[in-house]
Amino acid sequence: MMTDTIVNDALERRPDLQDGMPKMTARDVSVFYGDKKALDSVSIDVSREHVTAFIGPSGCGKSTFLRTLNRMNDTIVGARVEGSILLDGEDIYASAMDVVQLRARVGMVFQKPNPFPKSIYENVAYGPRIHGLATSRSHLEEIVERSLRRAGLWDEVKDRLSESGTALSGGQQQRLCIARAIAVDPEVILMDEPCSALDPIATAKIEELIHELRGRYAIVIVTHNMQQAARVSQRTAFFHLGNLIEYGDTSEIFTNPRETRTKDYITGRYG
Amino acid sequence: MSDSLAAAPLAPAAPLTPTDWKADAMQRRIRRRYAAERRFRLIGLGAVILSAAFLAFLLVTMLGNGIRGFTQTEIRVEVDFPRSTLVLDPAAIEGFGAQAALAEADIEGIVLAAAEAQYGNLAPGLLSDGAWLRVRSRIAADPAMLNRTEVFWLPVADRIDVAAKGTGAAEAEAVYAQLRGAGAVRTGFNMNFLTGSDATDPTMVGIWGAFKGSLLTMLVTLALAFPVGVLAAVYLEEYAPRNRWTDFIEVSINNLAAVPSIIFGLLGLAVFLNTMNLPRSAPLVGGITLALMTMPVIVIAGRNAIKSVPPSIRDAALGIGASRIQVVFHHVLPLALPGILTGTIIGMARALGETAPLLMIGMRAFVATPPGGFTDPATVLPVQIFLWSDEVSRGFVEKTSAAIIVLLVFLLAMNGLAIYLRNKFERRW
Numbered sequence: 001m002m003t004d005t006i007v008n009d010a011l012e013r014r015p016d017l018q019d020g021m022p023k024m025t026a027r028d029v030s031v032f033y034g035d036k037k038a039l040d041s042v043s044i045d046v047s048r049e050h051v052t053a054f055i056g057p058s059g060c061g062k063s064t065f066l067r068t069l070n071r072m073n074d075t076i077v078g079a080r081v082e083g084s085i086l087l088d089g090e091d092i093y094a095s096a097m098d099v100v101q102l103r104a105r106v107g108m109v110f111q112k113p114n115p116f117p118k119s120i121y122e123n124v125a126y127g128p129r130i131h132g133l134a135t136s137r138s139h140l141e142e143i144v145e146r147s148l149r150r151a152g153l154w155d156e157v158k159d160r161l162s163e164s165g166t167a168l169s170g171g172q173q174q175r176l177c178i179a180r181a182i183a184v185d186p187e188v189i190l191m192d193e194p195c196s197a198l199d200p201i202a203t204a205k206i207e208e209l210i211h212e213l214r215g216r217y218a219i220v221i222v223t224h225n226m227q228q229a230a231r232v233s234q235r236t237a238f239f240h241l242g243n244l245i246e247y248g249d250t251s252e253i254f255t256n257p258r259e260t261r262t263k264d265y266i267t268g269r270y271g
Numbered sequence: 272m273s274d275s276l277a278a279a280p281l282a283p284a285a286p287l288t289p290t291d292w293k294a295d296a297m298q299r300r301i302r303r304r305y306a307a308e309r310r311f312r313l314i315g316l317g318a319v320i321l322s323a324a325f326l327a328f329l330l331v332t333m334l335g336n337g338i339r340g341f342t343q344t345e346i347r348v349e350v351d352f353p354r355s356t357l358v359l360d361p362a363a364i365e366g367f368g369a370q371a372a373l374a375e376a377d378i379e380g381i382v383l384a385a386a387e388a389q390y391g392n393l394a395p396g397l398l399s400d401g402a403w404l405r406v407r408s409r410i411a412a413d414p415a416m417l418n419r420t421e422v423f424w425l426p427v428a429d430r431i432d433v434a435a436k437g438t439g440a441a442e443a444e445a446v447y448a449q450l451r452g453a454g455a456v457r458t459g460f461n462m463n464f465l466t467g468s469d470a471t472d473p474t475m476v477g478i479w480g481a482f483k484g485s486l487l488t489m490l491v492t493l494a495l496a497f498p499v500g501v502l503a504a505v506y507l508e509e510y511a512p513r514n515r516w517t518d519f520i521e522v523s524i525n526n527l528a529a530v531p532s533i534i535f536g537l538l539g540l541a542v543f544l545n546t547m548n549l550p551r552s553a554p555l556v557g558g559i560t561l562a563l564m565t566m567p568v569i570v571i572a573g574r575n576a577i578k579s580v581p582p583s584i585r586d587a588a589l590g591i592g593a594s595r596i597q598v599v600f601h602h603v604l605p606l607a608l609p610g611i612l613t614g615t616i617i618g619m620a621r622a623l624g625e626t627a628p629l630l631m632i633g634m635r636a637f638v639a640t641p642p643g644g645f646t647d648p649a650t651v652l653p654v655q656i657f658l659w660s661d662e663v664s665r666g667f668v669e670k671t672s673a674a675i676i677v678l679l680v681f682l683l684a685m686n687g688l689a690i691y692l693r694n695k696f697e698r699r700w
Contacts, residue, residue, distance in 0.1 A: 075589060077513060104592030114583035116602060126601070127591040177587070184591055 021089075023048040023188055023218040024069060024106075029083035031064050031073065038064045041083070042244045044237055046188070051210060051219045053233035053250065055226060057270065060239040062222045066190050069220065070106035071099050087188070104131055107181035111193040113173035115165030115180070120157050123165040123176055124148060127184035143183055151179035152209050171202025178209065182217070189213070191221040195228065207232050226266060230254050238262045333675050340673025343461035343474065344435040345424040346397060346450065348386050350406070352417045355381040361414040373411060379403040382425070390455070393446055399426040401475040424457065426474045429666040431456075436669070464673065468639050469655065473666030476659070478677050480641040484554055484634070484649030485623060485681065487642060491558020492565055492622050497615055499562075500569030501604075504611070507570070508577040509599055528567035535564045536631030544632060552633040552648040560628050565618040572614020576607035609693040616689035620682055626653040652678040 022045035031039040039061040046052050046069075054062035064073070071092060073079040085092050092102050104127070115123050124144045127133075134140035144161075148154040153175045157168070165176055174194055181189055191210075195203040210219060210232045223229050229236055230250060237247040238259075246253060246262045257263045264270060291297065356377075363372040382403040387394040402425040409423065410416060427435070431450075434443035435458055450456045467477020503524075511517045539560035543549045549556045580603050588598040604611075629635070635654050642649035650658070652674060659671040 070590070072586070072589065075585070100592050100594045102592075103590060107592075108586075108590035110583065110586055110590065112583055114581075114587040116584065116587060117606065126588075126593075130593055130597055130601075180587075180591060 021048075022046055023088065025084075025086040025089075026065075026069075027084045027086075029065065029068060029081065029085060031061070031068060032080040032082075033076070034078045038242055039068075040242045042239075044244065044247055046218055046220055047235055048218050049215055050234035051214050051221060051232055052235045052237065053229035054220065054222045054237050054239060055224075055229050055265075056239035056245075057265065058224075059241075061242040062237075062239040063192055065239070066192055066220060066222050069188070069190055070103050070108055072103075072108065074099060104184045105186055106188040106190060107184065107186035109174070109177050109181055109189065109191045109194050112197050113170055113177055115168070115173050115176050117164060117166050119162045120148075120165050120168070120176060121161040124179050124183045127180060131184055133184060147179040147183040148176075150182055150213065151175045152205065152212070153179055169202070171198050171205060174198060174202070174206060175209065178206075178213075182213070186217060188218040188220065191219065193222050193224060196224060203228070226254075238265065240265070333672050333679070335672075336669050337672035337674075337676040339436045340669035340671075340676075341461055341464060342436075342458055343463070344427045344432045344447075344456055344458045346386075346427045346431075347455045347457075348382065348398070348402075348423045348425050349389065349420060350381060350385045350423060351420040352381075353419070355384065357381045357417070359410075359417060361417045364411060364414040369411065373407055378407050378410070382406050382423075390450075393449065396428050397431060397446075399428050399432075399474040400472045401470065402426050404475075426463075427456065429473050429664055432474050433665050439665070464670075468641050469637055469650070469658070470639060473662070473664050473670050476667075476670055478652070478655065478674050480638055481650050481652045481655035481674070482677065482681070483641045484557075484638070485651040487554035487645055487649065488557040488561065488629075488651055489619060489623060491555055491645060492561040493615075493619060495559060495562035496565040496569055496618065500566045500615070500618075501573050501611060503566075503570045504573030504577060505599055505604070508574050509595065509603065524567045524570050528571060530564075531627075532564055532625050533627040533631065535560055536628030538563070539628060539632045550646045550648075552636050552638070552650075553646045554642060554649050554651075555645040556632050557629050557634050557649075557651065558645075560632060561622040561625060564625070564628065565615075565622045568618035568621070569611070569615050572617070573607070573611045576610025576614065577603055579610065580606045605696065608696045612689055612692050612696070616685055620685055623651075623682060623685070624653050624678070626657055629654050630657075652681065 024046035026042060026044045026046075029039060029042045030037060042061075042065055044052075044065075054066060056062050067073045068081050068085060069092075073081060081093060087102070087106065091097065092106075116126065118126075121144055124147050125134075125140055128140060128143050134143055145154060145158075148157065153172060156172060157163075157176075165173065168176060174197075178189075178194075195206050198206065207228065210221065213219060221229075221232065233250045235248070236250040236253040238245045238253065238257075238261075240261055246257060246259045248258075253262060254266060257266060359372065359376045363369070382398070383394070386398055390397060405425055406423055409421075426432070430439055430443045431447055433439040434447040435456065437444075439447070447456065463475065464477050466479050467475065468480030470476045507517065507521065511520075539556060543556045543559060544551060549559075584602050584606065585598055588602045593601065629651060634650050635658060636648055636650065637658075638648050638650050656671055656674045656678065659667045659674060
């Protein structure tokens with residue numbers, strides 16, 4: 001876990017909190033499941049205005065790392081995190097950090113669309129309601145509409161907001177989950193293989209959506225699909241066997257990787 | 272990885288002969304497979320038919336015996352009040368002192384005299400012991416009848432009632448046939464059975480007292496076992512760390528669910544009656560004792576229901592910043608509720624049919640008035656059935672079956688409610 005010296009250390013490296021600095025900073029992050037080390041000393045800066053993609057073969061630790069960024073690993077029995085992760089210079093593993101608020105600021109979209117078995121409206125309204133973000137009923141309706149519009153779902157569902165969220169198609173469900181995540185106005189959105197359960201057309205819509213959301217939210221996406229990483233991201237990190245092998249501009253990684261392992265993976269020699 | 276796969280040496284290829292799908296051995300295998308499937312289907316069908324037959328047998332026997340318990344034979348008795356020996360002023364029955372005036376008057380005597388006047392030597396043992404009570408309550412309701420001749424339909428004695436239903440002694444049946452020929456008897460629905468309480472005379476007994484006792488006891492059981500059981504299940508599933516202590520608690524709860532019910536009765540007797548001095552025979556104590564028995568069932572069912580809520584729902588709620596308690600109460604519990612309710616109803620149904628522990632805490636007493644509250648002496652349906660089945664008088668046989676029908680209807684209503692609630696709360700995801 002965190003000690004004060006590490007915080008100071010990290011702050012010394014980036015003393016000024018200005019817009020140019022990364023949204024999230026991970027330094028020497030290791031994750032253990034029981035005795036097993038799933039992630040070894042990963043250091044990454046998550047950019048505020050770019051989409052960052054994590055790629056790598058199955059079991060390489062990219063999803064594990066993603067889940068440390070909003071402390072979803074806390075819910076896994078026996079999971080332990082070492083190192084420091086800062087959000088705007090604030091250590092998210094410090095005891096002063098409220099994990100509930102953290103997860104509102106760092107939202108998450110999961111691999112399998114998981115809308116609540118409630119109405120479409122309730123799905124989106126739930127977050128603002130528990131965080132007290134809406135001042136009135138009409139304000140809440142406004143938030144729901146804005147979120148659904150941003151998620152590109154409004155025109156498809158505006159006439160049936162009271163229908164169950166689980167009755168939507170897979171792609172619509174995933175966009176509903178994105179709408180639900182942005183309804184609480186997060187600063188970062190983590191996406192854990194958001195398109196792996198979707199067909200190509202639904203995938204294209206989600207990718208388009210990621211483009212539109214870029215700039216407003218810092219976005220981190222884990223993907224198996226390298227073409228997708230190339231299409232949607234500006235920064236790419238390649239993980240292998242729990243290590244961060246290479247991290248840099250997406251164009252750089254895909255055209256001119258420094259490491260042979262990265263090159264082998266990208267050219268499809270394994271994975 | 273493909274590199275290592277390609278490098279792996281291939282096994283030497285066996286000489287391949289094409290499979291002959293038409294060969295005799297193949298045909299035999301197909302026939303055996305079909306025979307096995309047919310056999311299994313027949314066995315399954317047999318099991319279903321056998322259990323359906325058991326159920327039908329139970330229902331037919333109970334209904335056959337019990338329906339008669341809901342009817343009652345009444346005899347026509349004409350009482351000429353002005354000419355009777357009754358000394359009772361209609362005015363005395365209005366206002367205060369009415370109870371005392373009625374209690375002092377020898378109503379039983381004039382009813383018996385009237386019966387004797389009408390039926391002569393048949394009269395002794397014709398009327399139910401409690402028949403005159405009906406006359407008394409009619410007088411109390413309408414004192415003016417003391418100035419005229421009034422016709423009453425009064426319950427006949429047990430032996431005539433049984434004879435009317437075709438199962439009595441030869442001598443009683445002869446009497447009944449004679450009365451019927453004279454048009455002096457009728458058989459109708461026995462309202463008293465649904466509104467009365469236990470009595471010594473089978474023609475006067477009612478099930479309401481035991482029914483109300485069961486209802487009150489179940490309320491106490493539900494009020495204690497449901498919240499405690501659900502909260503324990505939630506804590507064990509969602510909050511408790513996995514260690515040796517929680518393992519121990521889990522094993523203990525599973526064992527508690529299997530403890531014979533009479534042990535809980537002894538516990539209730541020792542703790543609630545002897546140590547805490549709670550009232551004997553009361554629904555309160557019965558309810559607490561049954562709650563101890565029902566709680567582990569609810570905990571086990573609740574844990575299974577909570578476990579079956581998909582983790583993706585928890586992730587979704589946690590992912591937008593819901594706290595643990597919000598996740599549990601907004602998402603997990605509503606989804607687990609159908610399963611929890613099903614388990615609760617199963618536990619409650621078991622508690623409703625439970626006799627042994629209640630015998631231990633004195634709920635087997637003769638209680639002639641319905642309980643007014645949770646601390647009044649009461650009995651419950653299964654204990655009432657047990658008590659009546661023990662009676663000597665022939666009339667109690669059908670009352671026992673009738674009480675069983677009431678108990679089964681109660682159970683059916685509870686199960687129906689469970690199915691309704693489950694369908695109401697069931698959601699797909």
